Amino acid sequence: xxxxxxxxxxxxxxxxxxxxxxxxxxxxxxxxxxxxxxxxxxxxxxxxxxxxxxxxxxxxxxxxxxxxxxxxxxxxxxxxxxxxxxxxxxxxxxxxxxxxxxxxxxxxxxxxxxxxxxxxxxxxxxxxxxxxxxxxxxxxxxxxxxxxxxxxxxxxxxxxxxxxxxxxxxxxxxxxxxxxxxxxxxxxxxxxxxxxxxxxxxxxxxxxxxxxxxxxxxxxxxxxxxxxxxxxxxxxxxxxxxxxxxxxxxxxxxxxxxxxxxxxxxxxxxxxxxxxxxxxxxxxxxxxxxxxxxxxxxxxxxxxxxxxxxxxxxxxxxxxxxxxxxxxxxxxxxxxxxxxxxxxxxxxxxxxxxxxxxxxxxxxxxxxxxxxxxxxxxxxxxxxxxxxxxxxxxxxxxxxxxxxxxxxxxxxxxxxxxxxxxxxxxxxxxxxxxxxxxxxxxxxxxxxxxxxxxxxxxxxxxxxxxxxxxxxxxxxxxxxxxxxxxxxxxxxxxxxxxxxxxxxxxxxxxxx
Numbered sequence: 001x002x003x004x005x006x007x008x009x010x011x012x013x014x015x016x017x018x019x020x021x022x023x024x025x026x027x028x029x030x031x032x033x034x035x036x037x038x039x040x041x042x043x044x045x046x047x048x049x050x051x052x053x054x055x056x057x058x059x060x061x062x063x064x065x066x067x068x069x070x071x072x073x074x075x076x077x078x079x080x081x082x083x084x085x086x087x088x089x090x091x092x093x094x095x096x097x098x099x100x101x102x103x104x105x106x107x108x109x110x111x112x113x114x115x116x117x118x119x120x121x122x123x124x125x126x127x128x129x130x131x132x133x134x135x136x137x138x139x140x141x142x143x144x145x146x147x148x149x150x151x152x153x154x155x156x157x158x159x160x161x162x163x164x165x166x167x168x169x170x171x172x173x174x175x176x177x178x179x180x181x182x183x184x185x186x187x188x189x190x191x192x193x194x195x196x197x198x199x200x201x202x203x204x205x206x207x208x209x210x211x212x213x214x215x216x217x218x219x220x221x222x223x224x225x226x227x228x229x230x231x232x233x234x235x236x237x238x239x240x241x242x243x244x245x246x247x248x249x250x251x252x253x254x255x256x257x258x259x260x261x262x263x264x265x266x267x268x269x270x271x272x273x274x275x276x277x278x279x280x281x282x283x284x285x286x287x288x289x290x291x292x293x294x295x296x297x298x299x300x301x302x303x304x305x306x307x308x309x310x311x312x313x314x315x316x317x318x319x320x321x322x323x324x325x326x327x328x329x330x331x332x333x334x335x336x337x338x339x340x341x342x343x344x345x346x347x348x349x350x351x352x353x354x355x356x357x358x359x360x361x362x363x364x365x366x367x368x369x370x371x372x373x374x375x376x377x378x379x380x381x382x383x384x385x386x387x388x389x390x391x392x393x394x395x396x397x398x399x400x401x402x403x404x405x406x407x408x409x410x411x412x413x414x415x416x417x418x419x420x421x422x423x424x425x426x427x428x429x430x431x432x433x434x435x436x437x438x439x440x441x442x443x444x445x446x447x448x449x450x451x452x453x454x455x456x457x458x459x460x461x462x463x464x465x466x467x468x469x470x471x472x473x474x475x476x477x478x479x480x481x482x483x484x485x486x487x488x489x490x491x492x493x494x495x496x497x498x499x500x501x502x503x504x505x506x507x508x509x510x511x512x
Contacts, residue, residue: 030431030495037442038490039142040095041104041405043149043193045078046451048108050085054124057114059151060161060209061454071211072457081452088132094448095141098483099490102142104404104444105132106149106193109174116153116170118177126181133185144188144444146252147175147233150198150208150454157210162222163203168229175233179241187247189237190404191230194254194334195280199223204356207455216354217312220299224314227283227324234327252332252404253280255392257384258364261340268343268362270294273391275360281331283316285396289325290316299359306354330441331392334405336377338384339364373418377409380422382429389433389440400439403430407446416482420501423485427495445486 045061052058065077084091095103110116111125133143148171152161156170175191183189192198201208204219212218230251237249258272274282274292282292290296291313299313316324341362351357370379385406392401408422427443434440452458484501 027497030428032431032489032493032495033434034493035441036493037101037142038486039100039102039104039144039442039444040098040446040448041144041444042082042084042106042447042449042451043146043151044106044108044111045081045149045151046447046453047082047084047091047105047449048111049078049080049083051077051079053085054128055111055114055122056108056125057110057116058154059108059110060154060157061151062110063154063157064209064211072455073459074457076452076457078452082449085128088128089135091132091448092135092139092141095136096139098487100141101490102144102188102442102444103136103448104144104146104190106146106151107178108151109148110151110153112181113153113174113177116155118173121177121181129182133182137185142188143182143186144190145178145182145186146190146193147171147178148191149193150202152210161203161210162198162225163218165225165228167225168232171229172232172236176236176240179237179245183241183245183247187245189247189249190252190332191233191249192226193252193404195223195226195230195251196254196276199226200356215352216356216359219356220313223279224316227280228320230284231324231327235323248329250328250330250332250402251280251284252334253277254334254405255281255388256336257338257381257388257391258341258362259338259384259387260342262342265342265362268341271298272339272341272360272362272364275356278395281392281396283321283324284326284328285331285392285399286325287397289321298361302354302359312354329400331396331399331401332404333388333392333401334446335385335388335403336406336408337366337379338370338381338387339366339379341365372421373408373410375409378407378422380418380425382425385426386429386433389430389438390436393433393436393438398437398439400441402442402444403440404444405446406443419482420485423482424495424497427489428497431495 045059050056051062061078064071069075069077107129108125111128112122114120114122114125136143156167159166161167179189197208199219199222202210203212203222204215204217206213234249237247241247242249255273255277258269258276260266260269271294274294278292279295283289296311296313296315300311303311303313341364343362347361347363350363351361366379366381370381372380389401392399406426408419410416410418423445430440430443481501485499488499488501489495
């Protein structure tokens with residue numbers, strides 16, 4: 001969308017829009033706190049492969065990609081992906097090359113529990129994760145495990161998946177098994193990755209498995225059950241395992257920033273944030289708990305006008321509100337982009353009704369100047385990252401934050417210049433927020449290596465990885481630039497906006 005033009009002045013270190021400074025970039029080398037941690041992340045279906053080996057059962061992603069091979073953009077799937085199931089030692093070598101403090105990876109529920117339930121534990125699957133964890137610990141790399149990163153057992157989906165309230169028990173039973181199997185060595189647990197895509201894209205749309213596309217109903221049912229499942233896993237860990245294992249457990253929320261270019265749309269922007277990510281954060285992190293007021297009132301009014309006998313957004317009981325509130329030791333934050341929103345008469349009948357979009361009732365837009373590189377997946381808006389971190393600090397009493405994902409998608413092949421620019425400026429914005437008081441304790445780059453990117457297949461291949469290419473192309477010179485930059489930051493614990501990585505061959509840091 002044309003209009004406002006952004007001028008990126010790396011040498012002058014200032015962003016300008018309409019004559020107004022919106023993000024200050026510091027000239028000096030900036031130091032991260034001594035205890036600040038750096039990592040990278042992946043998800044089981046995106047990297048493991050071995051989709052049906054050694055007793056693993058079918059997941060919802062196995063199912064949709066085999067039932068309709070061209071459901072993905074390139075008609076490919078995660079059957080092999082990065083082959084991490086067989087090459088976990090090489091994965092750890094890459095972690096050592098970068099000098100990571102920790103590695104965030106997810107467990108495959110159907111690999112560990114092929115019947116979906118704890119009646120049968122797949123020892124071969126357990127051994128794979130034990131091997132990976134032990135290999136990491138050998139080199140002082142901490143494991144951070146995500147219990148659920150989107151690959152639900154297909155059997156459970158056929159029974160309703162996240163719309164069935166029994167999934168609260170199914171998921172918490174699985175979580176307990178994981179705590180028992182790996183909790184002696186794993187001290188950082190993420191319950192669920194990105195509830196919004198799980199519920200909105202998978203149940204209210206057809207952009208993620210299971211592709212239900214039951215708008216404005218199934219997505220809200222999913223939301224309530226998912227939050228209660230998260231809370232139950234938290235309480236199980238807190239009561240049964242934390243006293244002896246001494247770890248932390250939290251949720252990772254996808255939160256993009258929604259802003260108003262004009263003051264008249266500030267309420268619309270606030271509601272866009274309420275609907276898109278505070279729908280999950282407010283029940284957990286706010287002093288009062290429950291869904292945001294704007295969300296509850298809007299969906300209730302829309303539902304009544306549409307002839308529904310009750311709100312399409314299921315209500316929490318007071319007991320459930322208290323059960324969920326406070327159930328996260330950190331605010332896990334996945335962030336990639338920012339959008340402007342507006343709301344006027346043009347929104348009427350703009351979206352299908354009922355739907356999440358119709359309930360929210362805004363139109364979102366970005367500017368061409370926010371695009372760097374060739375992909376539309378992420379936009380370059382570092383000031384949005386700063387504003388988001390500030391909002392979290394101000395609304396929720398400054399919780400401890402772990403950036404569980406941040407990165408840049410590009411189709412630029414081996415040229416990583418745009419990705420380097422993105423990482424530098426987003427880390428700079430994060431440091432600005434930290435300087436203002438935001439308690440950010442760790443930063444996780446997505447991802448360790450390029451991998452299967454859900455319905456995009458390998459067309460964008462995640463291309464947000466600090467590895468800078470798939471295993472086979474990782475040694476190419478330009479693709480090495482981003483991992484050299486990240487390695488430089490990890491080694492020095494400093495951000496130098498003027499650092500230009502060369503393409504010297506990286507070596508493994510022995511002992512780390």
